[in-house]
Amino acid sequence: MTSVGAVLEIADLSVGYGGTPVCGRITARAEPGEVLGVVGFNGAGKSTAARTIAGKQPMLDGDVRVLGLPVNEDALPFRRQVAALFDEDAFFPSLSLREHLQLVARGHSVSDPNAAVDAELDFFALQERANAVPASVSSGQRRRLLLASALIRPSSLLILDEPEQRLDPVMRERLGDRINAYADGGGTVLLVTHDPALLLSTADRCLLIDDDVREIAPGRAAAEIAGR
Template identity: 55%
Template sequence: MPPSPNRSAPLLESDALAAGYAGTAVCGSLTVRLDGGECLALIGANGTGKSTLIRTLSGRQAPVAGSVRLNGRPVAEGSLAYRRAVAAVPDEDAFFPSLTTGEHLLMTARGHQVPDPDAAVGHELEFFALAGRRHALPDELSSGQRRRLLLASAFIRPFSLMVLDEPEQRLDHGMRGRLAERIRERVDAGAAVLMATHDARFLAAAADRCVLVGDETVEVAPGQAAGMMSA
């Protein structure tokens, strides 16, 4: 199970956080808090720094300035507490080349002590339309199937915080809708979700709050954000 959070602190919190490379920020700094039961979306044009910011918020990249905390403590990606609390789907594929689709999911389920891991694997294979590819190796999967496997690997395990970098990419319209519903189910059950997205419909269906990333990084209302993305 995920660690018990420090109830006096937000689940995830940043203070004047600047994300970038070689000491240079790529976007405006961000001060924000994210509690359980919320989905926060990062939006903005290509190249504005969404992926860099989401990597920094989730502890995969060191900040240029400012701070980010998980359950009141500095984010430490390699720590046991972090690995128990955070499920992440990055913008790039990452697999063990010799493990099949089903074996990837079973390893994740067992590693996180999921009750009845075989049943959990079956559920995720069905939900993400991968049942027919259970015995396929990663290089035998299509681009969309690999994306769905990454998502299944995140949803099969317990988490307090889910981090998704453009989760809608390579998914068809129907699967995007189902994924948005799945996100809302986990948020309504008390988890927090941090995501970056380019899809206005997906944003409107999944997010409670939005941050526009750019030279100034500011929070905007979801309705306003969806309108900006559709324009």
């Protein structure tokens, strides 16, 4: 079903729990270098859709392909292409922040992993706490570690579920710059967000998740999540 050039293709996707859909069916595609925003009210099914596309929960019906690969989080070719961030603090309790990033970088064969780790620590303002374990840093610092872990590794599709959570305004702006840089490098981003400014600064197109899922312009999407 994959068209030439598409990184992500979603066809008649139904997502939910126990066989019950939580939103309308989703059909969408995204090309290299595109940021596809995903918006909707709380409980509309945005995170469920993102988790399903990432392979973290089974789809009810439909089809999703990433560079022609079917969704399968257990398959190495799929994992190599997809990096994701969700609101789950999953850490090795005995590893420091630096060691977490080194593990990800080396596991994904990043060239010069030590330099890459230092660059992420600097970007996310974690250098001073680099040798601390996750339990001893703030929730915002743990969030930045998760973002660094998703961004340090190579990928073709970056799935971000409300990445702005627990970030201050300056770091949110820097995150927007980083998302744009990822897209400028040819990556595709699926961005679930409640932040109108982040959406407007990054998204090329947007999906409104509701009983009737449809594509809307970023300006209208930003107004939707701002409550106007």
